[in-house]
Amino acid sequence: MTTYKNITVYCGSHFGNDGAFASLAARLGEALGKGGFHMIYGGGTVGLMGLAADAAMAAGGRVTGIIPRVFIEKEQAHRGITELLEVPDMVTRKQTLIESGDAFIVLPGGIGTLEELADTFSHYRIYAAPGSRPPILIANIDGIYDPLKVLFQNWLALGFIEKEDLSSIHFCSSLEEIMKILEK
Template structure:
């Protein structure tokens, strides 16, 4: 099965390093050119906007899932393939997790961390059989502190054996695309 729908979690800000934006654009372009769909947070701002614009420019299909609060702030991206408007963040995460064949966390803030954590927890509790890959895009070491925490979860017994099998740490677009293709059957 081809991993058709790739969910990308990322910041609504650009971050301090230019490499975050560059990486987001390169990744979105690579996913679009591979014929896969990107589902993301539906915004025009920060790394979210870069992901959507780069994928659309590369001829890709982009689905945004955006809560009303961001629509009211006029942050909804109206130039993508499909925009799903939802009442709140809970519904957004439900749709994104339910539709994903693979998940990627680009640099971002508390919202990105929350989405990553909810995805990991959901897959641990409800995932049956082979779980989809959850990829941490560790751009320029951004997620090194999170990786330390994940190691501590394992060492201290807060992750069961096998829980980490579907979590992948990648530092390049090529590595991410390889993880995605390696999980296809």
């Protein structure tokens, strides 16, 4: 049986225009906090990331933020979490987030969230055998990631990725589905 303790969460620094996104971020943070998971994220106070971190803290959870100097200078660093690690740049942030997670959750977000997902997927595709890759749980709330699912299938059909490359990718349509995988 696998136990996932350190959960890296990628999500938007905006709220999006669908209330389901903010609701999921808050409910996920609460579930991680109550479930005894260690939430690791981008370290900001803004958007979905701030909501998830606040909810995890309010539920008694442990939260670590990894934030580059550029966002500290913009006064977006979350000083009310368990631990805030200041790093020099985005490259170091992503590397630290990848190295810190036992499992990864991708909430709704924009290009930065997509970049984090791509870096994580690529890292484990290169450096880990298919059976030893951590789960990457994509929160496909209200179909936000349906185009990504189609893109992955297109890459598979055209021979740019192998079926086993997708074995650790899980498109989840609910918080319950995410938590079921984490609690295996």
